[in-house]
Amino acid sequence: MNLTPELREYQRKIRDIASGYGLDFFQTIFEMLDYEQINEVAAYGGFPTRYPHWRHGMDLEQLDKGYRYGLQKIYELVINNDPCYAYLLSSNSVVDNKLVIAHVYGHCDFFKNNLWFSNTNRKMMDRTANHGTRVRQLIDQQGQDRVEDFIDRAQSLENMIDLYGEFVENKEPWASSVMDDEATEEQPANVRLRSRTYMESFMNPPKVLEGRRLRIEEEKEEGRRLPGGPQRDLLGFLLRHAPLEKWEWELLNIVRDEAMYFAPQRVTKIMNEGWATYWHRKLMVEHILDDSEVVDYADTMAGTLAEGPQLNPYKLGLELFLDIEDRWNKGRFGLEYERCDELHARENWDTEAMQGRDQIFLCRKIHNDVTFIDEYLTEDFCHRHKLFVYRFNPRSRRREIVTRDFDVVKEQLLRQLANGGSPVVEAVDINWKNRGELYLRHRHDFQDLRADWALSTLRNVAGIWKRPVHIETEIEGKLVRHSCDGNEETSQVIGDADDD
Amino acid sequence: MVRRIEKDHQRFRQIVRGRIKRDLRKYISKGELLGRQGKDTISIPIPQIELPHFTFDTGQQDGVGQGNGEPGDPVDGEGQGGPGEAGEGEGQHTLEVDVQLDELARILGEELELPNILPRGNADVVAERDRYTGIRRVGPEGLRHFKRTYREALKRQIAAGTYDPENPVIIPIREDRRYRSWNVKRNPEYRAVIVYMMDVSGSMGTEQKEMVRIEAFWIDTWLRYQYKNLQTVYIVHDAVAKEVNQHEFFHLRESGGTKISSAYQLCMKIIEDRFGSAEWNIYPFHFSDGDNWSGKDTSTCIHLLREKLLPISNVFCYGQVKSAYGSGQFKRDLDQAFGDDDRLLTSGIPDRDGILASIKDFLGKGR
Incomplete structure (x- = not known):
């Protein structure tokens, strides 16, 4: 802690x-840093002792330039850790730093209480330091280039983790062995309902029976290819099954460990920022702000809540929390309210329930961005806060507003938040065509993969798997299989996509 | 204080350097680097070095925004996203990296395997540099050398018998104090001058000038790296020659006939007036499309070269840019007249891709 006495008091x-x-x-714990130091910490993702990698150097170069050219600056950094670490920029004005301190406490509360963070390592500061030491040792043993190449590959898969997997029990029954006999597995039977003869074709229609039989077959087939079914957690999957040398395994484990740590922050961006903004606003306006600081405060606040082409998580989050608080204060929820279709009554609805505060505390405990938006983004809110969907128009070469239709907006928002904004890629076959090749499948929902990157990422997977790897995806409605044997990538159309 | 991240940053710079080296040919033929030059550094745009991920194609991605506007209105002024949260999958970013000009020259040198130049003349121009390598008994407290001071005090106390190993307290007195101080280091420095001459007659089009410009930039970069004291002189000529500044040199558009001897005469005069002494390393470069007014003028040129210019120059370089109108006769004449006299180098530059080879022709001899 090196706050000035004044700030310390605040x-x-x-x-x-x-x-x-x-x-x-x-x-x-608050630390006051100058811009060079804060950029360094930020380039390390908040952990000053992180493992060495050129990417941190690149981030630094960009942050430093951005600051020097006056394009951007970092106001604050908070690290989810026990104790929490928060870094303030020493060149900020006192009002700004007060605001940031209040904001930080909002984040810290969220880190500690939101359930999606409940499995994160609260001693991550120490963990990353250990990782740093270990990677340096490995560099000494294996050589800079080998280690760096491997980290590059591993990092290229850093978004391929199961964001919600930590909360699913018994993800993979690997504990026994891949080679377990089928006999020991419990066979799901094709149950027939009891019936009289003349009712047989109605009670147990042959079509249904056949369908069920096929599904069971399919499941068995899938299980044989990969017991436990498809694996979303590619990094974890590779850790368990790729033929890695010990040092490779360690590096992959480090990358996955850190990716898992950052995962909850990826899936709660809107909530987390909204929550912190809600609280710094409340604390500043109602308690801390001095009369002389109002204009500066308003200026900073306007910057924080600026509307841009991209959705501003600070703004959307804050507005949602305010909306929820207001609705629950006035009792605007539940069946009775939803059923009411008289405009006047709805507009003046106020049961003086005053449950707003409780409700937002509940939200911060149990939701992530997807469930939060799904639950609380109402049509009314969407219109009042002027949400819209935009699309790139190739003719005018610019992005244009397409619609303000509530259903479309909400669906689009949920889509882009789903799975932390990353595509879902699963390992489906560990021994494809009985050749020890890895088969991945992109679960295509609505959007194609970026093709050039898909190929180079596949090459990185091949580098880890050390046998040919394949990924099945869709490109413009065609089912395509990209393959990489470690040297060369090939792509092959294997059929039409059937969107279900 | 050295930042911990400095090592990562250096590693990143190394990677960048590798990229620049790999793409040097592209940078040279596209002329991308011109005009991006600061005092000692140059800002080079390189495609973002990014690790690939399985991600969505962001180019055509729909998105949700917030604000006023009707369907059909543009979301933002330009086609670009704002700063701030960017980075997460924004398509093609370029990265501007500052590279020292010396570093760029080294890359050029490595790529083309250019030999270092062995300068002529006495290196009697001496640059003096102060280096803090000395030790003195007097000086400001800020420069006090703690270790040396301690050592002196220790020596004195041991000699005087006041040193007690059980209680090793060392108290320096005035005479023990030592201070860092500078020594003057004399570095010989050679002086060099480049005289650029360019034909700006009607047949030299914009593209030809651009090629000359690019080549001149790289030659300049290399020679500047080799000689710390480099001066440049620019001469343009059609039927008459005149000295111009750098900007005019590249932008002037004259027309009319071509008398190359006029440029050589002016070049000679400038050298005699300003760079007469033998300490100067002299590099005349002449670029033209190879058309001269008459065969008579060409023999004047050859005479001038043989008698006057070649003896005082390190090397005389003639670059012939291919143009739609030029006959290219002059290069043939020179080659014929001088054969394999290695004081005169000629090189043909057919197009932008030929620039690199031409640079190698000129600088590859190490003169």
Whole structure:
């Protein structure tokens, strides 16, 4: 902690007021850094002791340039850890730093209490330091180039983890062995309902029986290819099954471990920022702000909540929390309210339920962005806050508003948030064509993969799997299989896509 | 304080350097680097170095936004996304990296396997540089050398018998103090001058000038790396020659006939006036499309070269740019007249891709 005495005073005050509202956080350590230091920390993803890699150097170059040219600056960094670490920029004005401190406490509360964070390692500061040490040792043993190449490959798959997998029990029954006999497995039977003879074709229609039989076959087939079914957690899958040398395994494990740590932040961006913004706003306006600082505060706030072409998570999150608070304060929820179709009554609906505060605390506990939007983005909200869907128009070469239709907006928003914005790629066959080749399948929902990257990423998978690998995906309605044998990538159309 | 990340940053710079080296040919033929030059550095655009991921195709991706507007209205002023949250999958970013000009010259040198130049003349121009390598007994406290001071004090105390190994307290006195100080280092530096001459007659079009410009840039970069004291002189000529500044040199468009001897005469005069002494390393470069006014003028040129220019130059370079109108006769005449006299180098530049080879022709001899 190296806050100025003035800020330190404010920090204590803010902490106490925040606790008074029921915010609950780990001890938070504030560090004041100059822009070079904060850029360094940011380039390391918040962990000053992270493992060495050129990508951090590249990020640094961009951050430094962005700052020097006055294009961007980092206001604050908070690390989900126990104790929480928060970095402030020393060149910020006092108002800004007060605001940031309040904001930080919002984040810390969210880290500690949101369920999606419940499995994250709260000693990540130490863990990354250990990773750093280990990677440096491996560099000494294996040589810079080998280690770097492998990390490049592993990092290229860093978004291929199962974001929600931590919460699914018994993901993969590998514990026994791949070679387990089928006999020991419990066979799902094709159940026939009891019936009289003349009812037989109605009670057990042959079509249904046949369909069920096929499905069971299919499941068995799938199970044989990959017991436990398709695996979304590609990194975890490779850790368990790829023929890795020990040092490779360690590096892959490090990359996955850190990716898993960052995963909850990826799936709660809107909520997390919204929550922190909600609280810094409340604390600043109601308690901390000095009269002389109002204009500066408003200026910063306007920047934070700016509308841009991209959705601003700070703004959307804050507005959703405010909306929820308001609705639950006035009792605008539940069957009775939903059923009411008299405009006047709806507009003046107020049961004085005053459950708003409780409701937003509940949200911050149980939701992630997808479930949050799904649950609380109402048609009314969508119109009031002017949400729209845009699309790139190739003719005018610009992005244009397509529609403000609520259903379309919501669906689009949910789509882009689903799976943290990454495509779902699963390992489906570990021994394709009985040749020890790995078969991946992209679960194509609505969008194609970026083709050139798909190929080079596939090459990286091949580098880890050390046998040919394949990925099945769709390109413009055609089912396509990309293959890579480690040297060369090939693509092959294998049929028409059937969108279900 | 050295930042921990410095190592990663260096590693990144190494990768960037590799990219530049790999794409050097492209940079040269596209002339992409011109005009991006600062005092000692040059800003080079390189495609974002990114690790590939399985991601969606972001180019045509729909998105959700917030704000005013009717369907059909553009979302943002230009076709580009704002700063801030970018990075997450935005298509083709380019990265601007600053590279030292010396570094760029080294890359050029490595790629073309250029030998270092062995300068002529006495290196009697001496650059003095202060280096903090010395030790003195007096100086400002800020420069006090703690270790040396300690050592002196230790020596004195041991000699005086006041040193107690049980309680090794060392107290330096005035005489023990040592301070860092500078020594003057004298580095010989050679002086060099490049005289660029260009034919700006009607037959030299924009493209031809551009090629000359690109080639001149790289030659300049290399020689500047070889000689710390480099001066440049620019001469343009059609039927008459005149000295111009750098900007005019590349942008002037004259027309009319061509008398190459006029340029050589002016070049000679400038050298005699300003760069007369033997310490100067002299590099005249002449670019033209090879058309001269008459055979008579060409023999004047050859005479001038043989008698005056060649003896005082390190090397005389003639680059012939191919143009739709030029006959290209001059290069043939020169080659014929001088044969394999290695004080005179000629090189044909058929198109932009030929620039690299031509640079090698000129600088590959190490003169």
